[in-house]
Amino acid sequence: MASGPVRTAQAGASREEVAARLDAALAARPADFNAICQLGAAAQRLGLAGHAARALAKTSQFIVDMCRSGNAELALQAENAVYHAFVRSHEIEEHYESAFSLWREPMAALGRSRAAVPARPATRTIGFVLPSGVVLGHTEVLFRLLEARDAAVDARIYVFGGCNADFLQRARKLAVTVVAYPESRTGGTPAGYLPRLEWLRDCMRQDGVATAVWVSTPVIATFAFAMRIAPVQVFWTLRYHPVRLPEIDGYITYGSWNESERVFHGQAWSVCPVPLALDPRLPAPADVAALRARFPEKCLLGTLAREEKIHSADFLASVVEILRRHPECGYAWTGQSRHAGIDEAFRAGGVHERCHFVGWVDTPLYAAALDLFLETFPLGCGITGYQALAAGVPLLSFALPNTVFGMQYWRELMDKAGTPANLTREMLDAYPVLSARDGAEYAALASRLVADAAFREEWKARESRFFAEEIAGIARYSRRFFDTLAAVAAKALQS
16 A cells, blocks of 8 residues: 555656556456556656546545445555545646545545544644645745744644754744654554554643644545544645535634635635745855756746646646747756656647756755746746745746735725726736736746846836845734634634
């Protein structure tokens, strides 16, 4: 059973080979769950949508079967494997919802079979729950909120996987205790999810935690909430919203400052804007120059994001069009692994030789080396986009809810325009982040940023002021977030 990200061993196989192997795996009796996950992930990356859907259905049924048989450990391992193989590769709200709905109720029922009624807490301690202690986008946001918290806020971080040194050092500087699963308990054998979650619940009870806040990732969360890890339970997501059940007392999501609530799949979520503008860590000019010298093109465009975000057909079509118009431009793109679908889009567009995959990189350094940051759409880049702004690099965003522009201004804009179809260029240009309405306008605006120095300098200045204002206002984000948690806890504990 795969318990981590699925590694596709079919990297060099053709579409026909992957399809044939997956057909055989789906027909085999007994079915090989890991093989179907690996081949299904390969099929999805190669655009074999029908084959990938069949593999998702088969592996999801395995999760359901394990839930109904009471095998919690295999059910949780399978959920994690399916999530990495099929779910996170499509950064779309509806895809997350449709996938998790396949096993959500059986998983919740399984968690309830191991539920314990938590004691009413004597403290107001908040415990943030993370599967692993690694500094990523959502943990950067958490650290910023904790850094600006009121002195009365008692918060801890609980990690049921491993922690790296950078994460622990960051928490220590903020005087935040990190409680991590002691790997010495495993006796050299990796512990499963179930003992880790039971350990988590025991620790929170012993520490008097009143409110458990599950941070971002939906995988494993349904079972954990159903088994009741704390008296008050909150799901806080910076991305998608497929987790909901009666045991959750509060739902917190992102949004703009003047929003109070968003509704996803019939569930109301409290909006807490998040501080994506981190204190700038500007690299040394010599380091930036050395990195920039590695790219032969006169002008370097780039996107710093997970490959799943970059693998958006409309976004990639716009990038190809920009590069076709400007042969002097190159494009740098990131990811934990090279994505076949992204490569294929660049090859088909005839711009592959000027597209540089750079892997998983030091994003402040790479952001500073760019001439223009191209934000992905429909799901934007968040923190890395702000890192470009910190370095004085112009950013081109998109007028959608989940981009650098939309996270700040979408609701306000919709109050003015009514619908996206009513948006005008004049409306968008009134805001301090440059954004496009569609793929064609995205390519046109990027082309103008490349070719028109005055236009480029105007938007660099406007976006730099926007970034400075965001940095100055971090404390207000923290107050709103912790006030929201306090309100959820007060309501839950009164009932």
